[in-house]
Amino acid sequence: MATTEERPIGFGRMRRKEDARFIRGQGRYVDDVNLPGMLHGAILRSPVAHARIVSIDTSAALAHPKVRAVITGKDLEAQNLAWMPTLSYDTQAVLATDKVRFQGQEVAFVVAEDRYSARDALELIDVEYDTLPAVVNARRALDPDAPVIRDDKEDQADNHIFDWESGDRAATDAAFAAADVVVEQDMLYPRSHPAPMETCGAVADFEKVSGKLTLWCTTQAPHAHRTVYALVAGLPEHKIRVISPDIGGGFGNKVPVYPGYVCAVVGSIVTGKPVKWMEDRSENLMSTGFARDYVMRGGIAATRDGRITAIKVDVIADHGAFNATAQPTKYPAGFFNVFTGSYDLEAAHCKVTGVYTNTAPGGVAYACSFRVTEAVYLVERMVDCLADELGIDPAALRLRNLIKPEQFPYACKTGWVYDSGDYETTLRKAMERIGYDELRREQAEKRKHGELMGIGVGFFTEAVGAGPRKHMDILGLGMNDGATLRVHPTGKAQLGISVQTQGQGHETTFAQIVAEELGIPPEDIDVVHGDTDTTPYGLGTYGSRSTPVSGAATALVARKVRDRARIIASAMLEVSADDLEWEKGRWFVKGDPDQGATIQEIAMAAHGSIELPDGVEGGLDAETVYDPPNLTFPFGAYICVVDIDPGTAEVKVRRFVAVDDCGTRINPMIIEGQVHGGLTDGIGMALMELIAFDEDGNCLGGSLMDYLIPTALECPDWETDFTVTPSPHHPIGAKGIGESATVGSPPTIVNAICDALAPYGVRHMDMPCTPARVWEAMRGNAEPPQ
Amino acid sequence: MQITMTVNGEEYTREVEPRMLLTHFLRDELGLTGTHWGCDTSNCGTCSVLMDGDPVKSCTVLAATASGHQIRTVEGLEVDGVLDPVQQGFSEMHGLQCGFCTPGMMMTARALLDENPNPTEAEIREAISGQICRCTGYATIVRSIRWAADHPAAATHTEEVAS
Numbered sequence: 001m002a003t004t005e006e007r008p009i010g011f012g013r014m015r016r017k018e019d020a021r022f023i024r025g026q027g028r029y030v031d032d033v034n035l036p037g038m039l040h041g042a043i044l045r046s047p048v049a050h051a052r053i054v055s056i057d058t059s060a061a062l063a064h065p066k067v068r069a070v071i072t073g074k075d076l077e078a079q080n081l082a083w084m085p086t087l088s089y090d091t092q093a094v095l096a097t098d099k100v101r102f103q104g105q106e107v108a109f110v111v112a113e114d115r116y117s118a119r120d121a122l123e124l125i126d127v128e129y130d131t132l133p134a135v136v137n138a139r140r141a142l143d144p145d146a147p148v149i150r151d152d153k154e155d156q157a158d159n160h161i162f163d164w165e166s167g168d169r170a171a172t173d174a175a176f177a178a179a180d181v182v183v184e185q186d187m188l189y190p191r192s193h194p195a196p197m198e199t200c201g202a203v204a205d206f207e208k209v210s211g212k213l214t215l216w217c218t219t220q221a222p223h224a225h226r227t228v229y230a231l232v233a234g235l236p237e238h239k240i241r242v243i244s245p246d247i248g249g250g251f252g253n254k255v256p257v258y259p260g261y262v263c264a265v266v267g268s269i270v271t272g273k274p275v276k277w278m279e280d281r282s283e284n285l286m287s288t289g290f291a292r293d294y295v296m297r298g299g300i301a302a303t304r305d306g307r308i309t310a311i312k313v314d315v316i317a318d319h320g321a322f323n324a325t326a327q328p329t330k331y332p333a334g335f336f337n338v339f340t341g342s343y344d345l346e347a348a349h350c351k352v353t354g355v356y357t358n359t360a361p362g363g364v365a366y367a368c369s370f371r372v373t374e375a376v377y378l379v380e381r382m383v384d385c386l387a388d389e390l391g392i393d394p395a396a397l398r399l400r401n402l403i404k405p406e407q408f409p410y411a412c413k414t415g416w417v418y419d420s421g422d423y424e425t426t427l428r429k430a431m432e433r434i435g436y437d438e439l440r441r442e443q444a445e446k447r448k449h450g451e452l453m454g455i456g457v458g459f460f461t462e463a464v465g466a467g468p469r470k471h472m473d474i475l476g477l478g479m480n481d482g483a484t485l486r487v488h489p490t491g492k493a494q495l496g497i498s499v500q501t502q503g504q505g506h507e508t509t510f511a512q513i514v515a516e517e518l519g520i521p522p523e524d525i526d527v528v529h530g531d532t533d534t535t536p537y538g539l540g541t542y543g544s545r546s547t548p549v550s551g552a553a554t555a556l557v558a559r560k561v562r563d564r565a566r567i568i569a570s571a572m573l574e575v576s577a578d579d580l581e582w583e584k585g586r587w588f589v590k591g592d593p594d595q596g597a598t599i600q601e602i603a604m605a606a607h608g609s610i611e612l613p614d615g616v617e618g619g620l621d622a623e624t625v626y627d628p629p630n631l632t633f634p635f636g637a638y639i640c641v642v643d644i645d646p647g648t649a650e651v652k653v654r655r656f657v658a659v660d661d662c663g664t665r666i667n668p669m670i671i672e673g674q675v676h677g678g679l680t681d682g683i684g685m686a687l688m689e690l691i692a693f694d695e696d697g698n699c700l701g702g703s704l705m706d707y708l709i710p711t712a713l714e715c716p717d718w719e720t721d722f723t724v725t726p727s728p729h730h731p732i733g734a735k736g737i738g739e740s741a742t743v744g745s746p747p748t749i750v751n752a753i754c755d756a757l758a759p760y761g762v763r764h765m766d767m768p769c770t771p772a773r774v775w776e777a778m779r780g781n782a783e784p785p786q
Numbered sequence: 787m788q789i790t791m792t793v794n795g796e797e798y799t800r801e802v803e804p805r806m807l808l809t810h811f812l813r814d815e816l817g818l819t820g821t822h823w824g825c826d827t828s829n830c831g832t833c834s835v836l837m838d839g840d841p842v843k844s845c846t847v848l849a850a851t852a853s854g855h856q857i858r859t860v861e862g863l864e865v866d867g868v869l870d871p872v873q874q875g876f877s878e879m880h881g882l883q884c885g886f887c888t889p890g891m892m893m894t895a896r897a898l899l900d901e902n903p904n905p906t907e908a909e910i911r912e913a914i915s916g917q918i919c920r921c922t923g924y925a926t927i928v929r930s931i932r933w934a935a936d937h938p939a940a941a942t943h944t945e946e947v948a949s
Contacts, residue, residue: 022885023873025820025860032819197886248886281825503884503921676923704829712911712924
C-alpha cells in the first residue's frame with residue numbers, strides 16, 4: 001500500500017507533524033508536568049446523591065504527616081470562592097457548603113506531598129450527611145412532590161431551569177391536522193460520557209512575589225478559561241497564564257471549568273507550592289461533563305405518498321445538579337432546533353424544558369455540536385418510523401424529501417440558513433458504495449430463514465462553527481478566534497492560533513492552510529497553540545469550530561501577509577503593486593513571469609535594508625480576528641448493515657459506509673481519521689455506553705468495567721467516501737468535520753437494528769441496544785434504559 | 787522496600803512503597819512519562835508495557851512484582867536513533883490522533899509482531915482488544931500494525947518522521 005508521497009505545499013494528504021513526539025512517548029500531557037517542590041491534590045467526593053452536610057471533621061487528615069492542607073467549602077466561603085459561575089450563567093459549588101447534590105460532588109480538597117498520601121488522607125476526613133430524597137429521573141424532576149435541589153438559589157421553588165421554543169407552533173399544529181399520516185414516538189437519548197483516555201487535571205503554580213498564576217490544564221478553551229478564572233478568583237487577567245499542553249482527547253469533556261481546577265489553584269495559593277490534581281477514571285465518569293440525556297416526544301406529519309410536511313418535538317432536558325452546559329448564551333438547548341434535519345418541510349416546532357436532577361452537571365459534550373447529535377437522532381429516527389408506517393423504503397423516503405441543491409442557501413423552518421449542499425448526490429453515492437439494492441435482496445432472502453439482518457440509512461446536516469458574535473457568546477465572550485502569523489527573515493513562519501487540538505492534528509492542518517495561501521512548505525511553519533501568554537485570544541476548540549472559525553482566521557491572516565508581501569515585492573522589483581500577479585509562493589510581474597520574488601525572498605527583503613514606500617512598515621507579520629458570518633453546515637449520508645444473533649440478541653455491525661461532505665478538504669487523511677473516530681462513538685452510544693443511576697442516585701456507570709467503550713472487536717473496517725460542496729462564505733470553503741460522524745452514526749445504527757427487528761414488530765427501541773435490551777425488545781418490552 | 791528492575795536495557799534500583807504501581811514507578815520515579823495511566827481497572831490499556839516481552843497493564847502490576855524482570859516501554863522502541871517499524875507504521879497510517887493510547891498500543895503491537903510477524907487483521911484486532919482508543923476507531927491502528935508487519939526492517943523514513 002502506498003504510504004509515502006510528495007509532501008503537499010498546501011492541501012492534501014500528509015503525515016502529521018505532531019506524530020514525531022507522540023510515537024516516541026514524548027507527548028507532554030498535564031500529568032507529565034512535574035515542577036520542583038510540587039504537591040499533589042485529591043478530592044473527597046460525596047458518596048450520596050442528595051444530603052445536607054451536618055459536619056466535616058478534617059483534624060485527622062490534617063494530622064497526617066505528609067498532608068500540607070485540607071480545604072473545605074467553609075474555607076472557600078471565607079474567600080467568597082465556594083461557588084463559581086458556570087458557562088450557562090448558573091452557579092456551581094466548588095466545594096459543597098450546605099448540601100451535596102449529586103453522587104461524586106466535590107466536598108473537600110487535600111494537598112499532600114505525594115499522590116498516594118493525598119488519597120490516604122481522604123479516608124481520614126469524617127463527613128456527617130443528613131440524607132435527603134433524590135430525584136434522578138428527568139421525567140419526575142418537575143413533579144410537585146419532587147425535592148427541590150437548588151434551594152441555594154433565591155426564587156428557585158422547583159427544579160425547573162428553562163423553557164425554550166423554536167419554530168412556529170400554530171403552523172406546525174395546522175400541518176399536523178391537515179396531514180394524511182402522523183407518527184408519534186417517544187424516545188430517549190440516554191446519558192453518555194465522552195470519557196477521553198486522559199482524565200481531567202491541572203497543575204497550578206502561583207508565584208506569590210509576582211502574583212502570577214500559571215495553570216497547566218486539560219482545557220479545550222484556554223483563553224476562555226483564563227477569563228473565567230479572572231472573574232471567579234478576582235485575579236488580574238494578565239497575571240494568569242493558562243497552558244493547555246498535549247491533551248489526551250477532549251470531545252467536549254474538557255470545555256467546562258471544573259471544581260478540581262479551582263481547588264488546585266487555591267491549593268497552590270494556600271501552600272505556596274505548585275499543586276497537581278489529576279482525577280481518576282471514576283471521578284471523570286461520575287462528576288465531569290456528561291452528554292445527552294434528552295427525553296423526547298417526537299411527531300412527524302406526511303402525505304400518504306411520502307412527502308414530509310412537518311415535524312415537532314417536546315423535550316425534557318436533564319442538566320444535572322448545576323446548569324454547567326457550555327453553549328452560546330442565547331441557545332439553552334444548543335442548536336437542537338436544527339432538528340428539521342436535511343428535509344424540505346412546511347412547518348416545525350420544538351419545545352425544550354431544562355430541569356435539575358441529583359446527577360452530575362453537564363449535557364453538552366461528546367462531540368455533540370451543541371446538541372445537533374440529539375436533533376439528528378430525533379429526525380432520523382422519526383423518518384424511519386414514518387417509513388415503517390407508510391411502507392416506503394427509508395432511502396427512498398429520504399430521497400423524496402431531501403432539500404434540493406438549487407434551494408441553497410436554504411432557510412429552515414426554525415431559522416437556520418444552511419450554506420450549501422447537494423444531498424441527493426451524497427446519498428446516492430453511499431447507496432451505490434454499499435450496494436443498497438443488493439443488500440435489500442440479501443435481507444429479504446435471509447428473512448425467509450429467520451436470520452436478522454438490518455440495513456440502516458441516515459442522513460444528517462450538521463451546524464458548526466459558532467459565532468457569529470452578534471448571536472453567539474459564552475459568558476458574554478463573542479465566539480470569535482484570532483490568528484497571528486509571523487514570517488521570519490528566512491521565510492520560515494510561526495502561526496499562533498487560539499484553538500486547542502485534542503488530537504485533531506492542528507499542527508499539521510493549520511500549517512497546510514498557511515502553505516496553501518503563501519506557498520511556504522508546511523514543515524517550515526510552526527503552529528503555536530495552547531498557551532494564553534503566546535497565542536491570540538479566542539474561544540477554543542469544541543462544536544467542530546476550529547476549521548470553520550480559526551481555519552478561516554488562518555487563511556485571512558495569511559492573505560494579509562500576502563498583501564503586505566505584494567507591496568514589498570513591488571519595491572524589490574521596482575514595479576507598481578498593481579502590476580504584480582500571485583502564484584503559489586511568489587509575486588511576479590504580469591506578462592513577465594521570470595521577474596518575480598518568492599515569499600522567502602520577500603521575507604528577507606521585508607526585514608532587510610531595502611527602501612520601502614512611504615507609510616509601509618518593515619516585516620511581514622500580521623494578525624486578525626475572525627467573526628464568521630454564519631455557521632457552516634457539513635452533511636453526510638451513512639448506511640450500515642447489522643446482523644443480530646436471534647439466539648443471543650447480540651448486534652454486530654457488519655459494514656458501515658460513510659459519505660461525508662465537509663466542503664474543501666485540507667488533509668483527507670486527517671478527515672478520514674476524524675470520521676472513523678466519530679463512527680466508533682456511534683457504535684458506543686448505539687450499542688454499549690450508558691451512564692445510568694439507581695433510584696437513590698448511585699451512578700451505575702462509574703468505571704470502565706461498567707461504562708463500556710467500543711474496542712477493535714466491535715468495530716468494522718470503516719468505509720469512507722466523500723463529496724465536496726464548499727461553503728460559500730468560508731474563506732477556503734471548508735466546513736467542520738470533527739463531530740459529523742458522532743452526530744450521524746447513532747441513528748444510522750439504531751435504524752439498522754430496528755430494521756432487523758421489523759419481523760418482531762419493533763418500530764423503535766432506545767439506546768444502548770445491548771443484547772439484554774434487544775432481547776427484551778424482541779419480546780415486546782422495549783423500555784427506556786432509565 | 788528496595789526493588790531492582792531492568793527498564794529498556796538499563797538496571798534501576800529504587801526504594802519504594804510496597805503498594806506502588808508499576809505505572810507510577812515508571813512515570814514518577816524514572817521519569818518515563820511515555821507510559822500513561824487511564825482507568826485503574828485494567829480496561830483501557832494506556833499503561834501497557836512489556837514485562838519479559840509480554841504486554842502487561844502497568845496500572846495493575848505492583849512495582850515490587852516487576853522487580854527482577856525486564857520492562858520495556860515506549861521509550862525503548864527507538865534504538866540508536868532508528869525508529870521501530872511499529873512507530874513508523876503509526877505515523878504512516880495515521881494510527882494516532884491525541885496520542886494518549888498510542889504508547890500502549892505500540893507496545894502491544896511490538897509484542898504481537900515478535901510472536902507473530904505476519905498477523906491477520908483478526909489477529910491484530912484480537913491483540914489490541916484489551917485497549918481503548920477514543921479517537922481513531924481502530925481501523926488505522928490495524929493498518930499501522932499491518933504496515934509494520936510489511937516493513938520489518940523499515941527505518942528509511944526516520945528523518946521524515948523526525949521532522
